[in-house]
Amino acid sequence: MLGRGGRGTQAAPRRPRGVPQPGSGAASAHDGSAVHRTPGGGRPLRIRATPTGTARARRDEKKTRQPLGLDDILRAPAVREWAAQQLRPLTEPDTPRSTTDRRDTLRAWLRCEAQLTPTAEVLGISVPGVRKRLTRLESVLGRSLLQAPSARYDLWLAFRALDVTGADTAR
Template sequence: LDAVLGTSVAGTWARVQLRPLEQAGPTAALETVRTWLRADARLPAAAAALGISLPGARKRLTRAEDVLGRSLLTAPSAKYELWLAMRALGSL
């Protein structure tokens, strides 16, 4: 997996996947999604790591879903693509 994710093609793909979150601005979408993925997509653990309430974390992820135009909290989910993208860029 590391060999595949280490290719320039994977890096380009990863940047495209994460660009909407990076461009979202002050909503902290990228850091919220990164923290949530580091917590194995467990919302309570992500909220604790972010130092915010569970509803607050859920609201942030809902905003990230809006930015991405894809679901994170319900199936089918974009979480695996985002995990792979962050892993390819070394940010997970």
């Protein structure tokens, strides 16, 4: 007893879509068209299908449409809402000066690629002062800044999204 695919039970190989069956009067050409033989052995007819109407218009539109950039994506209303949610803890009721300090500290830290020494130089404070501010920000945000994985990229994108849309009014 021979099983499926065993000796003596070979099935005919599957023919790819668009390849004519032998004896159907059609033969495949190399350029994707099909050559059909007329009954009675006359001259062969070459037929090639091309998209028309809306399919062609959609294809042409895709070719001419510019790819979206990061700023285009960040302008989406859902992204703006996400960004506001990420930064909302920074603007909760507090003294206006501390809110500005928090945002300035966080922006400077992000601009300095999360490095403490350059951030301290930009802010004009000591490295332990920056570390203390970031530790306070961690508790306000409820996210890690100084330990991996940090919220660095989420916060950078949140600030960028609000800057691009002009929605960051708490500067």
